[in-house]
Amino acid sequence: MIRIERRLRQPRLLSVVVPLVSVGFAFGLIALVLLATGHDPGHTYGKLFRSAFGDTGALTSTFASATPLVFTGLAAAAAFRMNLFNIGAEGQLYFGVVGAVAAALLLHGAPGAVQIAGMCVGGAALGALWASIPGILRAFGRTNEIITSLMLNYVAGLVINFLIFDTHSYWRDTTSPSAAVFPQGKALPDAALWPVATITHAAGGVLLPLGFMVAAGAAIVLWTLYRHTRFGFELNVIADSPRAARYAGMRTRRKILAVMALSGAIAGLGGAAQAGNFDHLLDPRGLQQQFYGYTGIVVAALARYNPFAVVLVAFLLGGLKNAGFALQGADFPSGLVGVMQGIFLFSVLGGEILIRYRFRLKREPGAAHLPEPVP
């Protein structure tokens, strides 16, 4: 008989070894699938690695795919650590784009730095505001934030559709010729486009978007907040035992609201970066096809809510996503790419159970022999 027991202590070594073994296991399993479908695993893996991290072009697009994932991963990690399951980074990111684009358009003509700072503030503010709705409901009405934040994602999606397709809103482009054919958002002023740093050291140069650097900065701020501040101390206590926090005189409801707003602000900042560095306008269709918010939950889980690990995991998943696009072709169906990514995530997440539990083999004791009850 196999018994599963909870580990009393989680050895540090395991938390490094298990993910590595999981990745190896995934590659092995994927190789079998590739062989069964008539592809050469070695060739495929080579191509995968090259198109994710292999050359400057690949790295540039990996940074681009990773940037929004760092933000949404941090947003999820900030809330999940507190046992606040904010599933709403998706919608909060949409609102971040709305806020950032509005800020840039309003600051038209101002210096670029001012416009970019304004976008950050606008995006973070709207994201925080949108996340405060489930935050207030949870803190003061005891509703389940998973349901409310999830449902508000759909509302947010409908709102951005409405802003572009159904009204002549401030965000909609009504002048350019192409906008007359198909509704689209107003383009950002040129000064509001976020710069891209070029790391010239490699041939051709890797392009590092400002958004990625802002995201890395957010990770540092978040880590400092949780580790080195009184606010973070209170959050750690509330996360561990809300009763102990109340006993110690902490204002738990305000903290719940604050964390939800913080989580939303990070997702909103992600929206600002997405608009400033990549989209340059409010694009409802494009945003809703990416599932940045939901992928961020996976990123946070894999990173075990550690802000620095979020940056790393987002980078790897961003690479995997790019490689997926590169692999697709006439002889390589997109479904197979999906299978590969699925096996990969499944193995890595499944490995987590080995860190928290251990398996023991045990012999089944003999069958019961019951005596006749003595009268």
Place this chain on the structure above:
Amino acid sequence: MRAITKRFPGVLANDRVDFEAASGEVHALLGENGAGKSTLSNILTGLYRPDEGEIELHGKPVHFRSPRDALDARIGMVHQHFRLVTPFTVAENVVLGDHRGEGRTLRLRPRAIERRVAELGEQYGLRVDPRARIWQLSVGEQQRVEILKTLYREARILILDEPTAVLTPQESEALFRTLRTMAAEGRTIVFISHKLNEVKAVADRVTVLRAGRSVATATAAEATAQSLAALMVGREIPAPARIATAKRPGRPALELEALCAQGDRGAPALHEVSLTVRAGEIVAVAGVAGNGQRELAETITGMRPPSGGAVKVAGVALATGDPRAAIAAGVAHVPEDRLGTGLAPSLSIASNVVLKSYRSGEASRGPFLRHGGIRRLAVEAIRRYGVSAPGPTTPARQLSGGNLQKVVLAREFSGKPRVLVAASPTRGLDVGAIETIHTYLREAAATGVAILLISEDLDEILALADRIAVLYEGRIVGERHCPGADVGEIGLLMAGGAGT
């Protein structure tokens, strides 16, 4: 039971324990908390399976695969926390889970069951109305239902886990008479306890467990309380004695004025409780569990908003329902639930030491924490209160009960309190830790802290208190000076037997 061994991850709960009880005897299983009494009884009732060793019943080996096997072998258990369905009637609870005869039919015949329950109650002095619903019954009555359950199933072996913890002295007496009757019929009674006097009063033989091993089996009549205590803790301990101190109670530090509060379900739990504790005085609130003690402690410390009345500290009324206001006014609180309320389980000892003082200058500067300062405070607390722990970064969860309580006390006293509300501060602790905690409480009182001791343990109250107030159904039904209080009278008051 022979050479029973049971391991849990990281703990050897039972280490080759031998235990034997004869028909017709009351056999006490004595041991400190954590000695392995509960594990052993859970093995005997089929809840756990032993890793090694075997159980013989009436000379034949048995293997219990589930609690049902144990029930079929006619072993019954009365748990410390009752396993009753509160909205059901007494009779319904009695047949619940009984898969022979009446319990098996689709439709119950309540009349027959009720008649049988009433008969059994009459026979064993366990009178309860079979048609009453459990929530209407007192704790003592609920315990009778638990015993009736086992009698109804014709248990030959009955295990009781600390049955007197929830009873008044009078109720305990009645229980002992019932147990003697049952033993006289040839049943085996296993009586689990850590109270020496009770064991002497009711048992024929005693088996002492210490640190998971059975250390001795003795005839109760021959053993003395001292010799049993020595076996239990592994050394001689002095009989609990009251340490006389000359005291001049100071000004009123804590005043409760007609305090009312509601319980968790919204029913009134405290009715116009008025009480004064002076500086340097220990006032004990005695009472059987569930008579409003928890609500009283929580209301005074701001964790529960009162529905009427006021709490005054040094003459100033506290803002209600705000723990931070109570802390600021100098009210320290040792909560009933140490791990979970008093301490954050996964956080380090250091974090728990500054749980209330993290805003102070030593623990933080502006919005930032000073980890060095926090560490110093923790190391100091560990040293001064003799907490045995690997270091300040050890998670609270890994400490034993006594050490947890030391951490709580270290923190609460570090705030230089005026008032200390201590709820069951020694419950579940071993004898050594109890002594230590009592010493700290006495010392605090000597330095002028007003202590409100809420406890269900009369021995503790008699050893510490200057005054005793008895709480019954949310009311103070009597106040007596101590020493000089009559235990029998206090017991009657606890049972609601007499007015002031």
